[in-house]
Amino acid sequence: MPDRPPIVKFDHVEKRYGDGPVILDDLSFEARRGDFVSLIGPSGCGKSTILKLISGLNPITRGTATVEGVAPTEAAQELAFVFQEPTLLPWLNVQHNVEVPLKLRGTDRTKRVKLAQTCLDLVGLKERATYYPRQLSGGQKMRVSIARALSLSPKILLLDEPFGALDEMTRDHLNEELLAIRAQKEWTAFFVTHSVAEAVFLSNRIFVLSANPGRLHREIKVDLPYPRTDDTRQSPEYQRLVAEVSKLLRSVESAHR
């Protein structure tokens, strides 16, 4: 069977905001279906900008970018975003929060309710469907935010530091849950993080970016087998990769100062 085309392709992409400086320079990569790509690099190197370009929220300045073979603006239906802030509506309960994007898409009520219930089940919050955001912990709010994104059945999930505000234990736990969900409902992920350990745990590919302008400094492949569990974190190969990526990150950060 012929190889399917890449799900996301950047070819010599440059990005400036207005007539400002070059933010991303000559960025080329191909992502395949099912890739879990983490983006890591110094603050301001353009990680969130890459997500915005993939989503079509922001236009590229030069080069070409395609999602499923078409311009990102034409592929918006294929994507969903998860941000660092869960951005739940405080006056709606959990079930209704998850239904919001489906409602905006015009999905009928019966289907909407069912889809939201399935996704809440997936993130382990079925029992909290009638709770309001103020009654949830930080980790639970993030799970609702993930359920809301998954309810759109995206082919690509864009995650911008989703666990950055959570304590380490909750973060480790949600990392494991995220991979477990992905094993059931596969999507391609682009995941922005400042945590090397998180990037190695989740990804099969890590893009280490340098700054001013943002460039793809190195790609690290993570061949650790899935499913990954807490035992993965104890393995010598995981620890070797964490050390390798940390060293690379230190070198791009010192060049940035």
Ligand SMILES: Nc1ncnc2c1ncn2[C@@H]1O[C@H](COP(=O)(O)OP(=O)(O)OP(=O)(O)O)[C@@H](O)[C@H]1O
């Ligand atoms: N809408 C915008 N208009 C002008 N400049 C912008 C805009 N959005 C981002 N930038 C600039 O682009 C650069 C990259 O920002 P971006 O948020 O993509 O970086 P980042 O790597 O995600 O940063 P951080 O790790 O600190 O979150 C920064 O210098 C930022 O000021």
